[in-house]
Amino acid sequence: MAVASTEYICLEPTLYTDRHAPLVEACRRGERKAQYELYRLYSKAMYNVCVRILNHPAEAEDVLQEAFLDVFQKIGDFRQTSTFGAWLKQIVVNRAINQLRQRRVQWVGVEEAENVGESDDSGLNDADITLEVTQVRRAMETLP
Template sequence: MEANVRFTHQALIEQSKQGDRNAQYQLYGLYVDAMFNVAMRLLTIREDAEDVLQESFVEAFKKMDTFRFESTFGAWLKRIVINRSINHLKTKRLLLSSLESEGEVIEDDEVNAIEPLEIEKIKIGLGQLPEGYRQIITLYLIEGYDHAEIGEILRISTSTSKSQYHRAKKKLVKIVNEL
């Protein structure tokens, strides 16, 4: 069964590369919910996420010929959604004015403070973080990117990503503990 799913996915991708609108629509249906969630975690505003989502699918279908099966289609599409989301935030000037820092090192023991907290409190806390902090927390903890990848995506150094992550995590713990 799993082999058939993989074959179907590959066939849909190949047909989409040929411009088959039905195949593109089927791929859209398979990925729209997951990609919307990615956009929402970064943008938090439904209308912005919907706009970015549509732009991302249009871009993906226009650039289907560049997809080489070096990763999954979902991972490739997710990268487009994340990049579009970040570009959207930049145009709205919601990024922190400067993510560059002195590279302050913070111990990782604050992670244990998050574990017992309720998911709702964490969601509320994420919503209260400054945009730049929320981006790094989302990319690292939720989307699973490492600091080198985050640095590439946000055009910052790896050490800046690490220090901003630790600051964001510390601030999130503080916010959540105050709820």
């Protein structure tokens, strides 16, 4: 009768070798050209992430700019336990989700609430509303 051996593998934290590590290091030293280069390399993809979450191009641009400001201010916190791109994307996604949370809720007075269902001048149809709800749910699923 053969005895199965149990072998345990100890996982150590992994430091990723990032192809943009020299640019990240230059950003840590405050070099503007390196910041511009990282922005140039990642902005289009990160903008697309923002648009997918927010479904609003102008809002996506604002969130993207704020996310890159965060990244360049907190670049010293990047510990290379993931690639720079993954770290950046997490910041962008979090910023976009926070923006979704901050969207204004339109308050309706008691008198107006009685007439809410009578006319639909919102310009949104059921498909638009369903799409937006689906996008919000997907964004919320990415929350920790």
